[in-house]
Amino acid sequence: TKPLHEKVAIVTGGSRGIGAAIVRRLAADGAAVAFTYANSSEKADAIVAEIEGSGGKALAIKADSADAAALRKAIDRAVDHFGALDILVNNAGILLLNKLEDFPLEDFDRMFAVNVRAVFAGTQAAARHMHEGGRIITIGSVVADRSGFPTSSVYSMTKGAVAAMTRGLARDLGPRGITVNTIQPGPTETDMNSDPASHEMLKGLMALGRLGEDREIAGLAAYLASPEAAFITGASLTIDGGYLA
Numbered sequence: 001t002k003p004l005h006e007k008v009a010i011v012t013g014g015s016r017g018i019g020a021a022i023v024r025r026l027a028a029d030g031a032a033v034a035f036t037y038a039n040s041s042e043k044a045d046a047i048v049a050e051i052e053g054s055g056g057k058a059l060a061i062k063a064d065s066a067d068a069a070a071l072r073k074a075i076d077r078a079v080d081h082f083g084a085l086d087i088l089v090n091n092a093g094i095l096l097l098n099k100l101e102d103f104p105l106e107d108f109d110r111m112f113a114v115n116v117r118a119v120f121a122g123t124q125a126a127a128r129h130m131h132e133g134g135r136i137i138t139i140g141s142v143v144a145d146r147s148g149f150p151t152s153s154v155y156s157m158t159k160g161a162v163a164a165m166t167r168g169l170a171r172d173l174g175p176r177g178i179t180v181n182t183i184q185p186g187p188t189e190t191d192m193n194s195d196p197a198s199h200e201m202l203k204g205l206m207a208l209g210r211l212g213e214d215r216e217i218a219g220l221a222a223y224l225a226s227p228e229a230a231f232i233t234g235a236s237l238t239i240d241g242g243y244l245a
């Protein structure tokens, strides 16, 4: 049997990029997968059709992570639809860069709401439904440990915040047998990171001299979601092509 047979997962921000790769991988590993998105309904519907076409189960839900009530409703809807919840992947995130002197505080608040507050609100909502063996996985970033270039202070702060929150949540949920971990990808080829000029700059910072692929990050998420990873909790696992090396 597949490693996630009879498991139910929800992934935030599953319509594109790393989130979409995680949705596909968890479904391929046998899970029924619900996912949220903010705007890309056509892409979301296409992923559902693709998974259902290969005999899997998927459900797309439009919900802005910055709206905690909408996120909570989406999680409850996934539980109603699939009858349980075993795995939450907090993936939705935004990247707003700016020079220190120009940085709008509205961007600080928006990034904090999506990248940090929603991780807490989503975990709070999901944990109510989870049992022994539950899994909470957050997509942080290696910039929690090394910013690497100017303009990224606020984004880096949000990713440092989720790494710290993960350690706290691991203590909250450990007694219930639920693990909580963060994945810290290095630069990965997605829409968020698609500017050729910045690719060249980033490649120069990587030991492997290339960016990551969304599928590579999804492989680590699938491992953390699997029964084999039951003893890993409170950890921030780096997958960065040597950005920190």
Ligand code: NDP
Binding pocket: 012, 013, 014, 015, 016, 017, 018, 019, 020, 036, 037, 038, 039, 040, 041, 063, 064, 065, 066, 091, 092, 093, 094, 095, 114, 139, 140, 141, 142, 184, 185, 186, 187, 188, 189, 190, 191, 192, 193
């Ligand atoms: P993309 O911008 O390529 O995709 C973002 C996904 O999140 C989309 O599905 C988008 O939905 C969804 N999303 C964005 N905002 C919201 C919101 N407010 N509510 C619900 N869904 C939302 O990003 P990546 O795949 O590159 O990034 C995924 C995660 O990985 C983020 O947390 C990011 O910070 C992190 N990361 C990315 C790295 C990289 O180099 N790419 C490196 C390290 C970490 P829609 O399609 O509807 O807009």
